[in-house]
Amino acid sequence: MSAHVPSLEELRALPQVQQPTYQDPAEAARAIEQLRTLPPLVFAGECDELRDKLAEVAEGRAFLLQGGDCAETFDTVTGDNVKGKLRVLLSMAVVMTYAGQVPVVKVGRIAGQYAKPRSKDTETRNGVTLPSYRGDAVNGLDFTEEARRHDPGRLLKVYNASSATLNLVRAFVKGGFADLRTIHSWNADFVRNSNVENRYEELADEIERALAFMVTCGVSDQTLSEVDFYASHEALLLDYEHAMTRIDSRSQLPYDTSGHMIWIGERTRQLDGAHVELLRHVQNPIGIKLGPTSTPEDALGLADAIDPDRIPGRITFITRMGASNVREKLPPLVKGIEASGRKVAWVCDPMHGNTFETGNGFKTRSYSDVVEELNGFFDVHDELGTWPGGMHIELTGDDVTECLGGAFELGEADLADRYQTACDPRLNRNQSLELAFMVAERLSDGRIKRPNLIDEFRNNDF
Template sequence: MSELIPSLSTLRALPQVQQPTYEDPVARQHVIDRLRALPPLVFAGECDELRTKIAQVANGRAFILQGGDCAETFDGVRANSIKAKLRVLLAMSVVLTYAAQVPVVKIGRIAGQYAKPRSKDTETRDGITYPAYRGDAVNGFEFTEDARRCDPERLVRMYNASASTLNLVRAFVKGGFADLRQLHAWNASFVRDTHVEKRYEQMAGEIERALGFMEACGVGGETMRTVDFYASHEALLLDYEYALTRIDSRSQAPYDTSAHMVWIGERTRQPGGAQVELLRTVRNPLGVKLGPTTTGADALEIADRLDPTRVPGRITFITRMGASNVREKLPPIIEEVEASGRKVAWVCDPMHGNTFETSKGFKTREYAAVVEELNGFFDVHEQLGTWPGGVHIELTGDDVTECLGGAFQLSETDLASRYETTCDPRLNRNQSLELAFMIAERLNRYRGKYATESPAPDWNE
């Protein structure tokens, strides 16, 4: 490895949390060596493009839509499943772009979200205790001794699953699936709620007429048929992120080529920790999750560690305060960061602070709580005169029953019918689209107040 990147032994000597314990260190090192020899999953130029777009978000000229599975699974690497997730995100982005009149930066929790931090190291059922499931990249979901054993070979499976997913996503977004003229086709195949469907169809008809007018005037081109779509995941597993960190031949700078954007979780953002030490050296745009115990000083400390030279678009703060905390806990953080002169993208994760367990043992979230935290996020930014830069949502393209409420008013008794997540509950496709309309309304209302003399963003700047 280059001297620009800390050695693995240096990283392992630093504090690290949420890492798997492997029984065979030789097998572990063999896997790392194999991964280091494999091609990158993303390219430095793509990461630079995304960083430029996030800089536009930080300046109040665009909005981030980041979403996907809580935890991807190897079995989920199927064309229909990937297509369904992409379809929901594209439909949501069209709603936001058209209804709120802002460019939307589309980032998936996809092609790498195979590991999860856990609050407990073990799980006990009927008096039997095994290691907790930490995602398919670490161990198996099945509650058996063999499945729950941490296996480094799963890191190679993670790489292969991510490569397959990225290949298919690139084919979809550049091969015609993302064409705006497909709006009605997306609707026919996945919008099931009458209220949401009516709003979506009305909007799709308006867009279709606008496209027809533009084409009649000779305006059109590739931007109407393809989209830029970026991959992201939590940079949790140190061995994997280290192995995929490479020196770009063009710039001679390090990039984490496992994803375009990676983020550091609430549990792993220690300024002197191993994850921070590795990621401070790479040039990718970075996300940092901030929970309700975070102070403004905490946020500035991690930002200064990761981005001492204040590169535009480098830092995105993803706040996860909870519906009951957001109006109290978020303002002082934003105020202190803004007072420092640092420009970051502020993104709301309304999912992780609103999780609870039902009496039947289902982890779930209330759709109403998700909306409440988002409303609080927008309220805070309106009060402070800052830009609400995006949302970070756990969702799926399937008709699951994992989150309560929404258009169909799912109740606790409905959860058992299609509860399919291996970790945290996700919004289903109708709840996701319903949420997009809510966000668009808030954005559109605030956009006029926030409007500046800045021209519309040019992604080629």
């Protein structure tokens, strides 16, 4: 891989979509140059660690849990908000690790997910047309001319908000907050005070006994209280990602230091486009979103462009097919990649293909559709003998009412109570934990091809 990174001018000469339109180019240039002088948000060694872990996912030896807000906002960069998201992700990971008997790689949609692609450039209300809200990285949510102006100064606010979030996350995951016993107590409380099925409570009881056994045996070192946690976001804004790309002093290779893992969205994965051109030059693990119109040729072309050297852990395909399409559309993609000899991580995004609008005007998703797409994802990999490597979820640690269904049977009338998302609807804490138990059940299903780590442990000489 070359240390060359294309200039912004070279990128702007290529096809590009979903980019801000700044009224003052000189103001934008100043913001970008200031970003270039700021320290990296993440480090090359951390990106390499995550890439190694994703190589294990691709080999069927680990499972990826990637989740967080649809679109982060500056107002939600608070200790309680970050703690809530982290708590629900760690709680989900405990259940899946125990049931699946595989390590769970924990990656947040966090500390950088401030920009969103939109299907329309403008929005009209009561005869007034203004630019669409494209995330706090670009403009404001308020429906006013001033708020909706594309403001390059917001790129610096993204950096500062991401830095504060990462500092807090690092303190939490290494400072005792991630202690397995505490995390499991939240899961136990959930299953005992909700309408989930009895078998989920039985699994929670099993985990509780296992943890008690470990403590009784004297296992109380940092493995019980510290975890590795990584940050990811969609690499949507080319100016920001280019400014945060640095040459690593050890390897002399470029890394996008805005996040450990970055991904190309369904709307920006044009093979001849600027997004693919920039990301093929950075060393980070790269996610690629694939929707129902994707072909095996699309997937192979992107993999060859971004990872010509077939570096383990480099490519993660995140499929977003929709519950009604996954069983038909996913198999050709998996077969095409498998036939090429590539080893990639296959991850299911069961959120973006299942969005609809209710009769009372709320953009929402049904928990049952999310479960159906995940079950379809597992079924396809079961039939093909491949590894269902992970899931990519939009969620929050708060008790919002944005998605229908789940153990508490949220209905359309409930959406008005706590509908708080700045963009797409998220699973709340209870729906997220319920989903973790459902996925844990699938991971423990004997039909899924998975490594027997217990046998490996027995066969090793210690």
